[in-house]
Amino acid sequence: MRFLITGSAGFIGFHLARRLLADGHQVAGVDNFSSYYDPELKEARNAQLERHHNAFKVHRLDLQDGSALTRAWEEARPDVVVHLAAQAGVRYSIDHPDSYVGSNLIGTYNILEAARRFKPRHLLAASTSSVYGANTEMPFRETDRAVHPVSLYAATKGATELMGHSYSHLFGIPTTFFRFFTVYGPWGRPDMALFKFTRAILAGEPIEVYGEGKMSRDFTYVDDLIEGIVRLAEAVPQSAAAEGDTLSPVAPFRVVNIGGGTPSGLMDYIAELERALGREAIKTFLPMQDGDVTATFASADLLENITGYRPMTPISVGVPAFVDWYRDHYGI
Structure with missing residues (x-):
């Protein structure tokens, strides 16, 4: 099939594009190579994809440019669109709210307008576990109310889900939103904890441990996430697939968690990182940061009911895999 992936030079977009190319699909990438973190890492990912020059093409554009997006879409003629591009990061949203309004809301609006015009077979889009916000009942289920975001980042991602539902209802666009849970692994983002901790420990510098180290996360290894996305791409929302399905009563639309349902403590x-590096971290314990939550815990039941798949990679496997990549990539 023909796929269009937004954010193709990003962490998850790169892994998804590489998997789809390996499976024999055509992939058109869209990315603006923003400077939110090191653009050289994005260029390195993109260079890996461009080795598949007969099956991959990147369009360097910003999703806020609707006309440029339309031209890329017309050229790619995708069967399936996976919208991953976004301004990420909870803490960054406190000081840079305008970036989230532009990238997440306007960018997603332009994707939806293009989908309205060109009618892909299936539109899939990334959301986040952050939309569960102040919820305290665990595990987080897709049927839970998610109306108390504690960061602007979470609020914009929740808004894109609502936007997607309205377009799905009005224009019959089959749409799946998936909520990610702390994704990590090789080629990861430098602004995330694993990358920052690894860099600091190898440099003999202290790491900042927020929440006094008492937080927990449903860490999801990137290969597990990609497997979930690939399987969901084939599960076009048409009729309820299983008990607990979130299929809308008025639209071909559903929301699905992609997480293993096995949270681990931050410590x-x-x-695991200290074992993989063979070094002990110098830890600076700090209170919770604004916009953060104490714990995330996914229910993976709906994902498994729809696709037969549940993320299973433990941190004892995933963390060393990241360290191996980091040492190799940076020549350490």
């Missing part, structure tokens, strides 16, 4: 995560 356990750090301990």
Whole structure:
């Protein structure tokens, strides 16, 4: 099939594009190579994809430019669109709210307008576990109310889900939103904890441990996430697939968690990293940051009911895989 992936030079977009190319699909990438983090890492990912020069083409554009997006879409003629591009990061949203309004809301609006015009077979889009916000009942289920975001980042991602539902209802666009849970692995984002911790520990510098180290996360290894996306791409929302399905009563639209349902404590995560590096971290314990939550915990039941798949990679496997990549990529 023909796929269009927004954010193709990003962490998850790169892994998804590489998997789809390996499976024999045609992939058109869209990315603006923003400077939110090191553009050289994005260029390195993109160079890996461009080795498949007969099956991959990147369009360097910003999703806020609707006309440029339309031209790329017309050229790619995608069967399936996976919208991953976004301004990420909870803490960054406190000081740079305008970036989230532009990238997440306007960018997604332009994707939806293009989907309205060109009618892909299936539109899939990334959301986040952050939309569960102040919810305290665990595990987080897709049927839970998610109306108390504690960061602007979460609020914009929740808004894109609502926007997607309205377009799906009005224009019959089959749409799936998936909520990610702390994705990590090789080629990861430098602004995320694993990358920052690894860099600091190898440099003999202290790491900042927020929430006094008492937080927990449903860490999801990137290969597991990609497997979930690939399987969901084939599960076009048409009729309820299983008990607990979130299929809308008025639209071909659903929301699905992609997480393993096996949260780990932050200190356990750090301990796995110390083992993989063979070094003990110098830890600076700090209070919770604004916009953060104490714990995330996915229910993976709906994902498994729809696709037969549940993320299973433990941090004891995923963290060393990241360290191996990091040492190789940076020649350490």
